[in-house]
Amino acid sequence: MEILTKEEAKKIIDKVLAYSKADEMSVELTGKRTGNIRFARNSVSTSGETYNLSLSITSVFGKKQGTSTVNEFDDASLEKAVRRSEEVAKLAPENVEYLPMPGPQKYLESKGFLDSTARVDPAQRAKFAKDSIIPVRENKLTGAGYLEDSAGFEALGNSKGLFAYNKSTSVDFSITVRTADGLGSGYGSGDFNDSALMDTKVATKVAIQKAISSRGAKAFEPGKYTVILEPTAAGELISFMIRAMDARTADEGRSFLSKKGGGTRIGEKLLDERVTIYSDPTDKDIPAKPFSSEGLPLEKVVWFDKGVVKNMSYSRYWAQSKGVAPILAPDGFIMEGGTASLEDLIKDTEKGILVTRFWYTRWLDPQTLLYTGLTRDGTFYIENGQIKHPVKNFRFNESPIIMLNNLEAMGKAVRTRGNMVPPLKIRDFTFSSLSDAV
Secondary structure, three states: OOOOOHHHHHHHHHHHHHOOOOOEEEEEEEEEEEEEEEEEOOEEEEEEEEEEEEEEEEEEEOOEEEEEEEOOOOHHHHHHHHHHHHHHHHHOOOOOOOOOOOOOOOOOOOOOOOHHHHOOOHHHHHHHHHHHHHHHHHOOOEEEEEEEEEEEEEEEEEOOOOEEEEEEEEEEEEEEEEOOOOOOEEEEEEEEOOHHHOOHHHHHHHHHHHHHHOOOOEOOOOEEEEEEEOHHHHHHHHHHHHHOOEHHHHHOOOOOOEOOOOOEOOOOEOOOOOOOEEEOOOOOOOOOOOEOOOOOEOOOEEEEEOOEEOOOEEOHHHHHHHOOOOEOOOOOOEEOOOOEOHHHHHHOOOEEEEEEEEEEEEEEEOOOOEEEEEEEEEEEEEEOOEEEEEEOEEEEEEOHHHHOOOEEEEEOOEEEOOEEEOOEEEEEEEEEEEEOOO
């Protein structure tokens, strides 16, 4: 499948809109090429490439909506899909929160499409896998990894004259390495828009080192510890916080941003003054689609500025009910960091725990943002600026709000899971129990 150009996509959308008999109609056209390669026990197990071109049509009568999808693009199939969406809309109950579709918008330019990634082929995927498998075998370890690359586009149009178009690419890799006795485990990963930046050797080297070093873990008593969270671990908790910054839940008293007695905590200092977090679809490191599913423009938004809550996300409906402009939730965020490396943070730590990553993280209390989960794939004890030995994994009970008030130091931000996050040194991080899992 060739990625449709802006002009080609608009031609199809305009044709579909011309078939409409509804009060309003919106059309979403998406196309994507996705390739992957997977290996386990040091051998490639699956690989493949998929292509998909799909069109979604939403028709509206009053406040009744109906949606149909189609992946055949002859005139008869397109018109049939339009009629189907209209039939469904007429049978649907009214959506009392429905708002008329927006008209034409202006969008920022995102630079998330890279030709290098769009051209990734099976031979290059095989090389990515080989560069990871060979060093694992040479160290007599066992590795399992997965690489996925994609290139695609998304176009939106509606009967009010709105049209939006964006192209994007991505490549993601992760690997888990285990020792032969199963007692040591390590993890490495990378994600980029540009495949030229992907180095599976580097990610694998990290996972190998952690796997070898994590054998013979010693049990530590649960309690409050100074921790150094690598970006993958820190980013997981912070991403939960950013996704919870919804204005409606705050206004309704169901959020960590709700104020006792009513109101929200906008303008309050909730975090350490060194914490600034923002989103920007034009950011060079994590470029994102510059429009929402409704076609509203996404722009740079500062969520926390020197620890102060600056913005919450507002849906169109909730923004109108409050008399403010909509602010859309971001696809990714940037947390400003310092200049220190992870190694520098370790050297400056008298006693602490190094955490590679968390898993199985779950909500406990949305009003305090308390989460629980487990450490995994390399947890180590630090003493006098050096990693002394591995420790058994912990279950944690912690809130990113508390965590970011107990901030001691930050390193340089790096990309992880579609966000820019620095390694963090945190005091009094709560480990509630031990886990025997590796």
